[in-house]
Amino acid sequence: MTSIQTNGHAAAHAAPAIKIVPPEAPLRDVMNGAGRMEIPCLDHGFVALVDCMPRLVPEGKTADFAIVQSARVSYGEGTKQVSEDRGLVRYLMRHRHSTPFEMVEFKFHIAMPIFIARQWIRHRTANVNEYSARYSIVPDRFYRPDLESVRKQSKSNRQGGDEPIDVGTAEEFMKLLDNAEHLYKDYLSLTEKGVARELARAALPVSVYTEWYWKCDLHNIFHFLSLRMDPHAQWEIQVFAKAMYELLKPIVPVSAEAFEDYRLESMHLTRLEIEAVRSGKPLATDNKREQAEWESKRERLGLK
């Protein structure tokens, strides 16, 4: 009785044999051996790609490989032709079969002004670790647009700016930024006098830069990019989103092409809009904003 129990216990703790399967072809690093790949953004910011999954792929393939591999749920099927892989990736994107795109991940190190970080952090599906202004002194880096980039409040878009404002008013705005930045000296001296960093930072403007590591899967990155590369997003976050896209595009070229074809450059038509195309009649709504949106779609479609 005792010996049976002992044997069962020992068997449960025996290390399992690990079967090592060699790759189907020699592997290559999709980041070509780089430690990081960085694009400067705005005056002090950057987006740096620091790692990705898969990092190693069979020679002749790209990281798109991991998408088709999971979609086929079969290791042996990984040896299909690249052209068949492309067709599958494009099918998955068209039909919003999204989970295979979650098999690819990218990790970025980003430095951006806090007012941009506040928009960015709304994207809840990423894993984020931010610089701690409780633990460390905030570095002396503030966002200042060029004089000619100081935008006027848009009349059509309450959330945005459009054309540059006159130089006099732009200069006045730069003085306001100067005043806000001058608070930094007091912030430093008060932390030196012993005020806790977690409290002293409350006096810093949202133009100050923060940094974080941001890891996300490709499906959710495409969602982020479709919202933040869009002309309706704030110009400053568009700069970061476009840099991020430039960094990942060569690593997943097939998915990026499908994303552009079926998401980024595509257009959604409502039931009313389809009805208007069919009937040749005006859009059946009194809503002015909806009508304006339909007019801009008609222009893109070459219908006016």
Ligand SMILES: Cc1cc2nc3c(=O)[nH]c(=O)nc-3n(C[C@H](O)[C@H](O)[C@H](O)COP(=O)(O)OP(=O)(O)OC[C@H]3O[C@@H](n4cnc5c(N)ncnc54)[C@H](O)[C@@H]3O)c2cc1C
């Ligand atoms: C042009 C623009 C203007 C904006 N204006 C404002 C504004 O005025 N005020 C404001 O507060 N925000 C504003 N936002 C932020 C916006 O409302 C979203 O919070 C942000 O874009 C993140 O989108 P998301 O939730 O789809 O993304 P993610 O958080 O990345 O989520 C991705 C997807 O995962 C799913 N998901 C994630 N978490 C949950 C959850 N907890 N429950 C259910 N589903 C979930 C959803 O399907 C979601 O679409 C604006 C965004 C843009 C692009």
